[in-house]
Amino acid sequence: MLRKIFRNRHGVPGLVFFVCLSVAFAPSLMAQTAGMGTLTGRVIDASGNAVANATVTATSADNGQMRSAATATNGSYTFDGLPGGSYRLKFEASGFKTLEIPSAIVKGTETAVLDEKLEAGEPITAKPTPAPQDNLPNAPSSSATAPSLSDLGLSPEQTQGNAREQALLDKRAHMLKIHQRMGLITTIPLIATVATSLNAGGRNTSTASRDLHTALGGVTGDLYFITAYYAIRAPRVPGTETRGPIRFHKAMAWIHGPGMIMTPILGIMAFDEKNKGEKVHGIASAHGPVAIVTAGAFGAALLSVSVKF
């Protein structure tokens, strides 16, 4: 059956299959075309021994986006998929002085190597700079009687920051931002595919109309799976219970996800039957209803996070 479809004279369903198969490689292709680079290196101490579990933080000079990585047992660290540009790097490890590199250049699609040596000593902790004190009539004082955070029963664990958790949140937000944008972009060919279905499935339809519908469907599927990739691969934050409209958004994925797989398969079957001059029959006749339900679920998922019900 598949061989038959690939060999049909128009070649468009074959193209759709190719497009669907290429989805798996699309994110990496996209990353390359967007100029993503890699920053890697090794952290050692004064004697040349590897420093494991050091936290390396890369902050983009362009947009302040921050990513963190921990060094492995051999002291190595890697940041994959970094947009090209200048980064400020911070190396922190217990028992070592914090080292800051003001600027490291990452070029798109290239691997930058930055090996660093840490000096033994107490880490220098960066603290927020207090705003300049004005002579306010009742400005907050720093008198000896002023209560402290420990007076409130807050333990140091509750008040200390967690760079790794922040890095996880940053990565999650970055991926979901792409997910959101790709979802919006996908809507355009999705609507166009639904609109062209009117001329593709009727009794007196032309091959050109079907080809256009199929091509748009292929583009929609491709973009959809890129969108889905960024949602599925976004890291989960441990201990977070899903609440609110996002639950509906996720539930809809169980409808439009399988629908986006079924619709092109049924579409190819329907396309093949049509090209043979047959009336669309059997399971292929479910292409239209499945597509409508899929598009509806996709739209509902989009609305659920856009409009407050």
Add this chain to the structure above:
Amino acid sequence: MKKNVLMAFALLALHTLAIADSQWVLKQSTLTYHVSHPLHQTDGVSHAARGKGSCHAGECDFLIAVPVKSFDSGDSNRDLHMLQVTRGAEFPVVVVRTHLPESAATSATINADLEIQFAGQTAQYKQIPFKLVTQSGETHITGTIPATLSDFKIDPPSLLTMRVKNEIPVRVDMTWRPQ
């Protein structure tokens, strides 16, 4: 010997009086931030603030701390996004400090100067008006802090490529009682 013991007690009592005349503790609180987006109006609420006031020689220092994670907007995805943009994992607690005369507790309104540490930044707000109602020994304080995202160098988060407004007023509703 007895004289020495008495003297020691007297000095200790004086020292205690000198350190703190009275203390206040935050009994309950509701802090609500408001975010405006072209498609959404969102409120995030926290009841997890802890606070203490320490008064000495007619002057009081107050400290309030709220875990950033404790704000609930009714949507876990939005809360995680807010936590990310406000760098809540790196700076997990919002700390508010103010200094007031002890006599302020009997006023109907006060204007407080606040120092707020949030998202790794410190901002000062001058003469923020609060209403006070004292009943059954407890003081109920309400007011709104006119906070903005830029005060704390926070990039406004966006939804569907539209950014939220810079203003994030925080409504304060607290009940304090003397300890």
